[in-house]
Amino acid sequence: MKKKLAPLLVSLGIIGLAGCSNDGEEAENTTSEGDVDFGEVLASSDAGDVTADDILNQMGTQQVATQTFQLTLDKVLMDKYSEELNQEDLQAEIDQEIEEMGGEEQVAMMLQQQQSNVDVESYKQQRLIAQYHDRYFIDEFDITDEEAKESVREGSHILVSVTEDGEEAPEGEEALTDEEAREKAEDLIQQLEDGADFAELATAESDDPGSAANNGSLGYVQRGQMVEPFENALFELEPGEMTTEPVKSDFGYHIILRGEEENIDDELSSVKRQIVNQRVQESPDEVLTMYQSLLDEYNVEFENEDIRTFIEDTYLQDEAAVDTEENPEDELGEE
Structure with a gap:
């Protein structure tokens, strides 16, 4: 039996985990602010320091672990497809999508109405990252042009x-x-x-x-x-x-x-993403198995024990349990 699965978030056109906490609430996304070197101590006073660990503990292990898992996958996939996917081309495609949705002001209104805590720049970044996840699943599910056309x-x-x-x-x-x-x-x-x-x-x-x-x-x-x-x-x-x-x-x-x-060849990438969306929703266990294979390929180690335990219990397979499921007689033992 596989470990319990946290919900996969499929929203705003994004396929992936996209920073949701274990109870399904979205974590605020701040990717548009760029990289910030916060340091270990964030504030000091006669009463004591406020550290990065204090903030992380305030957020809670579940949210920190989920964000760690997501960002690790994002980073690995962006490295994996760095030579095959051109970020400028992807960004141009996303800008075109936004124009077709009515422009940035319209998208900002939509995000506000959905109370998503995501601004337009964060949305663009999420859509960019989603393209890498989509490409990975297109490869892993082996979705061909012929299958896309027939679907x-x-x-x-x-x-x-x-x-x-x-x-x-x-x-x-x-x-x-x-x-x-x-x-x-x-x-x-x-x-x-x-x-x-x-x-x-x-x-x-x-x-x-x-x-x-x-x-x-x-x-x-x-x-x-x-x-x-x-x-x-x-x-x-x-x-x-x-x-x-x-x-x-x-x-x-x-x-x-x-x-x-007549223009179906121009639509194939969009069609393949639709197929990926459907497969992800139909086979969450298979999706997490694919993610685990990706982490193994890149020798990913989660250094913090609490984070590692949460990720393993929530998102990844328990190999011993899978072996037991495949060989139930091992669990029964010899009579």
Whole structure:
């Protein structure tokens, strides 16, 4: 049996441990302040000194150990991929992401609303470090270009919602029974087959406001991301093909169009990160095994006994326990 696992934090687009304490509360991130040489004694007085150890003890072993584990992994991965990943290129990519999110002011507002104790510069640094973790998992999970392409489809849809008995239709939507919604979807399909523009019809008629505002586009949809009937229908279509019958889901009736996917090669790095995100959430034990292998590769030793014990108990495998699990007869002993 493996030791207990602390929660993996997957937030703000970051995959990794990202400085959360054992109870799930985020530790304040100060990476944007740069390196500071604090020294051992932080304050002195007639009453005695305040030392770095005093501050660390105030924070608590769990938080200090978690931060130590995280920063060790970050440092090792940045060294491992120092020749393969160019920080300037990665930073330019992150700056582009921020522009697509509405710019730094918009991101700052988002961070404030989430009460994340992270400013924009810290967010950029976290995103940079996340790129190194992503690259490690892409290698370890052996995610190929072919697998990435097969795992996604470019999709658009028009949704016709169904209003159940006793419910009121959302503002701006027409209250339709199941039969009426299907009939409307069939009529829209006929209009499309007669030459109507999908984007214009999605904008005007779709009951999914998010995609309707984007001409019906959902972008690249990963397996497991959508409800099963929708996913099955989308992944059965050929590029540029549209469903000829309405697809029923819990949300209503969908008319689904698969995109031509002409720019999929440009999206592969993003798709691979999505796959990594999914694998990390599905297999936390495997993730921590990979991290342990990385620490072994770099001969990492946690010098403080309390920190080492916490990290081993919380994040790393107990090899003896794993051996016992694989060979249960050893635990029973000879009769």
